[in-house]
Amino acid sequence: xxxxxxxxxxxxxxxxxxMLRIKKIKAEMKSEQQRKxxxxxxxxxxxxxxxxxxxxxxAVEKQDLLHVMAHDLRNPLAAINMTVEVLDxxxxxxxxxxxxxxxxxxxxxxxxxxxxxxxxxxNNLTSSPFPVQKNRAETFSVNRKMTLILNEHRIAGKKKxxxxxxxxxxxxxDKIMGNSNTFHQIMDNLLSNSIKxxxxxxxxxxxxxxxxxxxxxxxxxxxxxxxxxxxxxxFGKGVRLSAHPTDGETSTGIGLFSVKKLVEQMGGNISAYxxxxxxxxxFICEFKEAA
Numbered sequence: 001x002x003x004x005x006x007x008x009x010x011x012x013x014x015x016x017x018x019m020l021r022i023k024k025i026k027a028e029m030k031s032e033q034q035r036k037x038x039x040x041x042x043x044x045x046x047x048x049x050x051x052x053x054x055x056x057x058x059a060v061e062k063q064d065l066l067h068v069m070a071h072d073l074r075n076p077l078a079a080i081n082m083t084v085e086v087l088d089x090x091x092x093x094x095x096x097x098x099x100x101x102x103x104x105x106x107x108x109x110x111x112x113x114x115x116x117x118x119x120x121x122x123n124n125l126t127s128s129p130f131p132v133q134k135n136r137a138e139t140f141s142v143n144r145k146m147t148l149i150l151n152e153h154r155i156a157g158k159k160k161x162x163x164x165x166x167x168x169x170x171x172x173x174d175k176i177m178g179n180s181n182t183f184h185q186i187m188d189n190l191l192s193n194s195i196k197x198x199x200x201x202x203x204x205x206x207x208x209x210x211x212x213x214x215x216x217x218x219x220x221x222x223x224x225x226x227x228x229x230x231x232x233x234x235f236g237k238g239v240r241l242s243a244h245p246t247d248g249e250t251s252t253g254i255g256l257f258s259v260k261k262l263v264e265q266m267g268g269n270i271s272a273y274x275x276x277x278x279x280x281x282x283f284i285c286e287f288k289e290a291a
Contacts, residue, residue: 072258073116075188076109082155083109109152115181139175139290140183142208142215143168149184150206153191160200160247164191169209175290176215178266183287186262189255190219190283196249197281198223215289220282225274234272235260242277263287 083106150166157164176183194204202222209216224243226234233239238253245251263270268287274280 072185072189073113075192076113076152079152079156080106080109082159105151108148112181112184116185138180139177140180141172141175142217143170143172143174145180145183146187146206146208146217149187149191152188153195156192156195157204160195160198162195162198162200163203165203165205167205167207169207170215174210174215176266176287177290178287182262182266186259186266186285187217187219189259190285193255194219194221194223194281196245196247196251197221197243199246210289213289214286217285217287218282220280222280225277225279225281226272227277231272231274235270 087103087106146166146168150164154164191204191206198204198221204222205218205220207218207220223246226241226243230241230243234241235256236253237257239257240251240253260270263285266287268285270286271284273282273284
């Protein structure tokens with residue numbers, strides 16, 4: 001009987017030991033599953049956070065794209081509107097030569113607008129506001145391009161009695177490489193700003209020269225200038241500086257932000273200088289001269 005009791009106790013002990021062992025193994029397996037599940041959830045959360053951040057960034061870029069394109073489309077549209085107003089007056093005067101010249105100018109500006117819109121559609125509104133357009137790289141004459149751009153702004157200058165003075169030390173064969181439409185947008189913004197922030201009766205000086213393999217284009221106005229605080233904030237997005245348009249024009253704070261990004265896209269540099277408020281402003285763009 002005693003042996004049977006001892007054997008029974010041994011069996012109970014062994015069974016209890018194995019049951020405890022099995023319970024412990026199950027607990028360890030459950031813990032391991034929970035740990036793996038927690039790791040999977042952590043990884044999923046990290047992926048969701050990354051996707052959310054990416055979507056937010058894309059939303060901001062899309063908004064920037066719309067702001068920049070709306071701003072840069074507005075300049076040639078405003079120029080077309082002013083040219084049409086002048087053309088309407090010329091129709092009354094019967095000046096056929098000037099009418100043809102202004103109609104030709106309207107045609108050029110409309111073609112540029114179509115090019116800008118086509119490039120926008122080509123990018124499917126999914127890229128950054130300043131897409132790198134390597135396939136559009138080309139060499140173009142700075143003198144010829146500047147003459148075209150200046151012609152678009154002469155009517156706006158004339159409306160405020162502001163003369164545009166252009167001087168160049170370049171030859172027609174002096175070229176830079178890049179997207180000519182991007183270059184047009186840069187100069188369009190700089191000239192538009194110079195006229196917008198200058199008082200009637202002043203002038204804007206535009207000059208071009210070559211120095212150490214760089215083509216420098218300088219735009220100097222006699223307008224309101226800018227302060228040291230303005231200089232620090234000048235190329236920020238949506239920043240409105242202390243100067244104000246002098247004839248009721250609108251200002252969004254997008255122009256100089258766009259200019260800096262576009263200049264950098266072309267591998268160039270831009271700097272600004274002013275002696276202070278009331279002393280005008282100078283903007284200098286530098287681009288590598290094409291071989």
